[in-house]
Amino acid sequence: MLEFNPLKSGCTGCAACYSVCPVRCISMCADEEGFLYPEVSDACIGCGRCEEVCPHGKPNPYGENGKKVLAAVSKDKNIWRRSASGGAFSEIVRHWADDETLIVGAVWDGFWVHHLGVMGFNAIAPLCKSKYLSSAIEDTFLEISRHLKAGRRAIFCGCPCQVDGLRRYIGKDNDSLLCIDLICHGQGSPYVFEECMKYVGEVLGENVKEYGFRAKRRNHEKDYMSKIVTGRRTLYVVNDPYVQLFLSQNALRPSCAENCRYRDVRRPGDLTIADFKGLAKVFPELTGTKRNYSTIVSNTPKGERILESLGDTMEVKECDVESVIRYNALFGRQAPGSEGRDVFFSDFRKDPREAIVTWTSHMLLRRYSLKQRIKDVVPSAVIRILYEIKEYFR
Numbered sequence: 009m010l011e012f013n014p015l016k017s018g019c020t021g022c023a024a025c026y027s028v029c030p031v032r033c034i035s036m037c038a039d040e041e042g043f044l045y046p047e048v049s050d051a052c053i054g055c056g057r058c059e060e061v062c063p064h065g066k067p068n069p070y071g072e073n074g075k076k077v078l079a080a081v082s083k084d085k086n087i088w089r090r091s092a093s094g095g096a097f098s099e100i101v102r103h104w105a106d107d108e109t110l111i112v113g114a115v116w117d118g119f120w121v122h123h124l125g126v127m128g129f130n131a132i133a134p135l136c137k138s139k140y141l142s143s144a145i146e147d148t149f150l151e152i153s154r155h156l157k158a159g160r161r162a163i164f165c166g167c168p169c170q171v172d173g174l175r176r177y178i179g180k181d182n183d184s185l186l187c188i189d190l191i192c193h194g195q196g197s198p199y200v201f202e203e204c205m206k207y208v209g210e211v212l213g214e215n216v217k218e219y220g221f222r223a224k225r226r227n228h229e230k231d232y233m234s235k236i237v238t239g240r241r242t243l244y245v246v247n248d249p250y251v252q253l254f255l256s257q258n259a260l261r262p263s264c265a266e267n268c269r270y271r272d273v274r275r276p277g278d279l280t281i282a283d284f285k286g287l288a289k290v291f292p293e294l295t296g297t298k299r300n301y302s303t304i305v306s307n308t309p310k311g312e313r314i315l316e317s318l319g320d321t322m323e324v325k326e327c328d329v330e331s332v333i334r335y336n337a338l339f340g341r342q343a344p345g346s347e348g349r350d351v352f353f354s355d356f357r358k359d360p361r362e363a364i365v366t367w368t369s370h371m372l373l374r375r376y377s378l379k380q381r382i383k384d385v386v387p388s389a390v391i392r393i394l395y396e397i398k399e400y401f402r
């Protein structure tokens with residue numbers, strides 16, 4: 009049996025080792041923070057393929073040249089509304105996928121997030137919008153490999169560590185595979201998320217039934233507003249406790265934050281997508297624009313061909329890669345991590361609820377929910393009708 013035990017700070021949970029093992033003797037198991045790591049059983053035959061495929065400690069093989077960059081927003085308002093930023097993911101899929109293309113991305117399953125494959129552009133809605141917690145890859149790399157071997161196309165979208173893991177697992181560049189990576193703050197802990205949902209339910213006096221990040225209301229996005237659905241109400245909350253813990257980096261995986269090796273401009277995806285930061289500074293003529301834009305960066309000739317065709321369905325503005333580096337703090341440079349992370353998790357292990365109360369400003373949620381309660385006096389159906397009328401005449 010091979011001693012395959014990568015350092016925790018180096019393992020991103022990309023599941024390349026799990027996917028490549030010929031005897032399927034690796035399981036991805038959650039640690040006490042809720043992050044998945046490989047565990048090898050006695051059935052290991054010592055072939056060494058897991059170590060070969062693991063990106064940890066290996067040089068970055070991706071190129072840096074010839075990048076083209078767009079700030080872009082979908083012309084279709086429904087696509088923009090269902091997306092975290094400008095709908096780049098949906099529009100890229102629309103341009104490249106046919107009905108038999110397998111499209112793999114992150115979906116909710118209750119309060120758990122995992123990658124799932126769907127077939128064709130019309131089925132991608134559940135994949136849209138960022139879910140800022142760790143997404144389990146499960147058997148999706150194997151599914152992609154089978155699909156490519158059957159002569160069909162596949163698209164994978166995920167954090168750069170996941171895309172790197174997939175590329176290394178597939179082995180050689182494959183024309184039928186399109187990889188999209190994200191500029192990435194990090195993966196948040198599923199256990200912390202679950203406990204935050206319990207706590208939010210306690211504050212609201214009702215269990216949270218459904219949750220979504222990056223809620224968009226009316227025609228603009230308020231940064232990091234979440235949608236919280238309980239049995240009776242739908243609330244829009246700014247900076248809820250989980251978002252605070254995610255943004256402060258206290259609830260991130262050890263391989264994220266200052267340990268992340270994927271903040272390079274040399275990217276594993278054919279395309280990199282992200283929020284477009286500093287939009288009005290790069291394009292002063294867009295000052296006051298209410299809809300937020302995506303950044304789209306091409307990293308390969310395949311990515312560049314797609315990028316050049318997006319003007320049909322998106323409002324696009326070309327810019328240089330330096331503008332993205334200047335305004336997006338996590339592209340092309342490392343960001344400092346959180347000094348409090350280990351202390352937070354130590355508190356969290358002792359008493360999750362108490363740690364959440366101590367490490368977040370929970371009053372923000374209370375104040376906001378009170379305001380929301382007053383608004384709820386007006387039946388939500390009336391608000392919806394007024395909103396639709398306003399949209400119609402816009």
Ligand SMILES: Cc1cc2nc3c(=O)[nH]c(=O)nc-3n(C[C@H](O)[C@H](O)[C@H](O)COP(=O)(O)OP(=O)(O)OC[C@H]3O[C@@H](n4cnc5c(N)ncnc54)[C@H](O)[C@@H]3O)c2cc1C
Nearest residue numbers: 091092093095096097113114136137139165166193282283
């Ligand atoms: C964990 C995470 C951290 C991010 N950090 C930053 C950041 O610091 N700065 C920045 O500019 N942008 C960041 N992004 C990217 C940003 O949130 C948007 O995803 C991006 O702007 C593209 O939006 P869109 O409108 O094109 O696509 P959308 O339709 O919103 O979807 C984009 C894609 O994200 C994938 N995705 C969603 N959740 C996850 C997940 N948990 N793990 C892996 N893939 C997922 C989906 O599969 C989908 O394919 C992050 C995204 C994620 C998931």
Ligand code: SF4
Nearest residue numbers: 029052053055056058
């Ligand atoms: S050495 Fe081979 S058999 Fe053992 S865990 Fe790694 S891939 Fe699987």
Ligand code: SF4
Nearest residue numbers: 019020022023025062
């Ligand atoms: S291949 Fe990925 S999941 Fe496996 S040990 Fe390496 S980084 Fe971790």
Ligand code: SF4
Nearest residue numbers: 167169192194264268
């Ligand atoms: S911050 Fe780095 S290691 Fe963490 S999920 Fe993002 S790409 Fe992966």
